[in-house]
Amino acid sequence: MPGTDPRESVHKQAPTMDGVPNVTRADAAAAVRNPLAFIAARWTPDPRTVRRAALVALVMSVVIVVTGGAVRLTGSGLGCPTWPKCTDDSLTNTSEMGIHGVIEFGNRMLTYVLCAAVGWAIIAARSQKPFRRSLTRLGWAQFWIVMGNAILGGIVVLVGLNPYTVAAHFLLSTALIAVATVMWRRTGEGDAASRPLVGKAIQQLVWVLVVVSVLLIAVGTVVTGAGPHAGDSSEVERMPIDWETVSKAHAVLAWVVVTLTFALWFVLKAVDAPKGPLARTRDLFLVLLAQGVIGYVQYFTDLPEVLVGLHMLGSCLVWIATLRVLLALRERPQETADVPGPAVETTLAKA
Secondary structure, three states, rough: OOOOHHHHHHHOOOOOOOOOOOHHHHHHHHHHHHHHHHHHOOOOOOOOHHHHHHHHHHHHHHHHHHHHHHHHHHHHHOOOOOOOOOOOOOOOHHHHHHHHHHHHHHHHHHHHHHHHHHHHHHHHHOOOOOOOOOHHHHHHHHHHHHHHHHHHHHHHOOOOOOOHHHHHHHHHHHHHHHHHHHHHHHHOOOOOEEEEEOOHHHHHHHHHHHHHHHHHHHHHHHHHHOOOOOOEOOOOOOOOOOOOHHHHHHHHHHHHHHHHHHHHHHHHHHHHOOHHHHHHHHHHHHHHHHHHHHHHHHHOOOOHHHHHHHHHHHHHHHHHHHHHHHHEEEOOOOOOOOOOOOHHHHHHHHO
């Protein structure tokens, strides 16, 4: 109409819902029946998104170890004296429980953050196109390890921080870090059969390095179980082993790992190995040196809590660096699997 402001007609237009997909009853049923397949059918993440999701899951698996160490080092292991509730009458910590209750309950809450990170990694891996079954299996493996470790953590509290259950709790966390590291690595490569980048003798040397590293971590849990940081101010059972003797055995194993790492670097250099294995071996050597400095300083300064916490972080980093050396010995070209149907997806979730 003459004299009408054209902007007024624009403002009077009825709102539209263009671009918003209609979710039918069948879609809702499909989402309930198989939510991963439902999301995957509507979202394709960038490969970098999948890799970042796997990295976040790995970082959270390390964070939960370090915060668990903080619980023990602050004497908050029994800040929540029961499980799954914090007290017999309260799901959460109460003001009467003080800072120890806050620390212990906060660590329990971080388990849900870890679950969310692992869940995000599973969803991202399942939605990637083309589909890669190997990644989703690694994601589900992390999920079930987290669930098992949550139950074991509850048992640790119920048995009053028994040192053997505490050691098992840490070792299962180490297994979680291993699976998370493998998944993170696999997001950057394909699914074809692996091709070795080095000879058989070097592969065997690296496997010896991995085995000794596992022994180093295991003996480290014995040092913890026999040492003075029991995890609570109350009377807590300790492993009946001389703490200084087992600490020296731990140090000997650490030197063996350092020696093997240096020997590996020397051999790789001599055979003109690819840059990948050389770089990962160098990284491991540097992490080992830093961890060794922390270990000796804490030993000669009567185990201050801060240094013990840093040593636990270092243990995680040493383990990750060791696995990266192992995984750098081969390459996997791009090759993808078929997209699974709902039945296969359900089987993977239960595997």
